[in-house]
Amino acid sequence: MAWNQPGNGGNKDRDPWKNQGGNDQGPPDLDEALRKFFAKLGLGGNKGSGGSGKSGIPAKGVGIIAVLAVIIWFIAGFYTVKEADRGVVLRFGNFHTLVESGLHWRPVFIDTVEHVDVNNIRSDSTEGFMLTQDENVVVVQLDVQYRIVDPRNYLFNVDNADQVLSRATDSALRYVVGHTTMDEVLTRGREDVRARTLDLLERTIDPYSMGLQIVDINLLPARPPEEVKEAFDDAIAAQEDEERFIREAEAYAREVEPLARGQVRRMLQEAQAYKEQITLEAQGEVARFNELLPQYKNAPQVTRERIYLDTLQDLYAKTPKVLVDVEGSNNMMYLPLDKILEKQGRRVNDLSPLRVPTDSNMNQSGNSGNSSSSGTDSGRTNTRGGGR
Incomplete structure (x- = not known):
């Protein structure tokens, strides 16, 4: 019958350790349970006569337990480091060594291993309202890509290197934007802002030796606050028109300039040819008069009339x-x-x-x-x- 079952002679306070016959069994004996367990394994037995002695664990059983514990401890020491990771082994909480990817063993409870991903590129971003040099407010967002090159420095030189890098990125970006005009941040100066931010960020984190390497940073298009967005759009449209007109003027100049240079060269060549022609004609006239001079000296009147007639003939x-x-x-x-x-x-x-x-x-x-x-x-x- 169940314990404290109603209707059992009106007794509602029955002892759970009593059987139905009313005999008091008492709580189970822990030593007896252990003795039976080891007896089944063949590792224990009774002491004394009639089974009245206390049960115990023999020395043989203790040795087997110790051997099993050592085997389990040894097997638990094996661990695997992934291909993209490096293992940082800590012995009693202090740095011990670095291990490459693959299967390794460590003494459990003595060494612990921290797995650090050194191959994959990590990313972090910063965004916020920033004040420019000309006292205008713009919304700027920057993404920084980095990877871990020294796991030991990454874990122990600074506390939470990822957070430190994020704060350094935000500080460098705000400094550069604060020394740049709004037009440069929004339009033509974005590449310069990105390069200056990258240089300042690298110079900021180098003294800390955080074990990080900046791969690249990406400056997303800045935008003005929503309250003045329409005015900024008009200003940007005007700047785009200005750049378009400049490009058209440069294209026209590239088209006209070669023609002008060709005309200049042609005029120079014509002038040179005219110069040579006049020079040769003058030399020819000089030579002709030099040939006429002896004849004129011999017969001046005849030569003068001949020259006069030749001149009229030409006219x-x-x-x-x-x-x-x-x-x-x-x-x-x-x-x-x-x-x-x-x-x-x-x-x-x-x-x-x-x-x-x-x-x-x-x-x-x-x-x-x-x-x-x-x-x-x-x-x-x-x-x-x-x-x-």
Whole structure:
């Protein structure tokens, strides 16, 4: 019957250690339980006669227990370090050695191992409202990527190296932004801000020897506070238009400049060619007059007349207009040689100069506008070359 079962003779205070017959069994004997356990294992027995003696653990059983404990302790000392990790072994809480990846053994309760990931890149970010040099407030966010290069320094040189790096990053970013204008932070100076922040951060954490190496930092696009965002958008749009106009002007300059340089070179070449032409012509004239000089000295009058006639021939060959002045008459005749020759299909420059009858007694060195030609039976005329 169950303990304190209702309806059992009205007795509601029965002893749980009594059987149904009312005999008092008492609490279980711990020594008896141990004795039975070791008896089953064949490691213990009874002392005294009739089983009235106390049970105990023999020396053989104690040795086996000790051996089992040593085996368990030895097996528990094996541990594995992952490929990306390095193991930092601590002996009684102090640094002992570094172990590479793989299977290792340590004495349990004497050595402990801290696993540190040294291959994977870690990331941390900082963000907040920051005051620029021109006293404007901007929201700046920066991501820093780093990895652990010295596990011992990472664990023991500073307390919580990751948190120290985060605070150093925030401090370096605020310092750089505080010495930069708002326009540079928002637009054209972002790369400079990133480079200066990286340099300042490295110089800040180097004295602490935290065992960390900065891989790279990424400055996310800064933005103004929401209250003034529209005004900032207008300012940025104006700056973009300015940059666009500058690029268009530079493109136009790159297009026009080569043409101008080509024209300059062409003009220089033409000038050089003209210079050489004039020089050669002048040298030719000098040579011609040097050749005429001995002839002039031998026959001055004949040479002078010949030069005069050659000069008139050249002048008349170059003009299409001839004026004929008849002596004793007030009428002057105009001969349009260019029109006449166009009708005949001949070029003016290919013909010899026109010769008209003149007075044979006319002085050839007289009037500069008159020229003399061979006389005929039709009369005497004077010719003048040139325009009206």
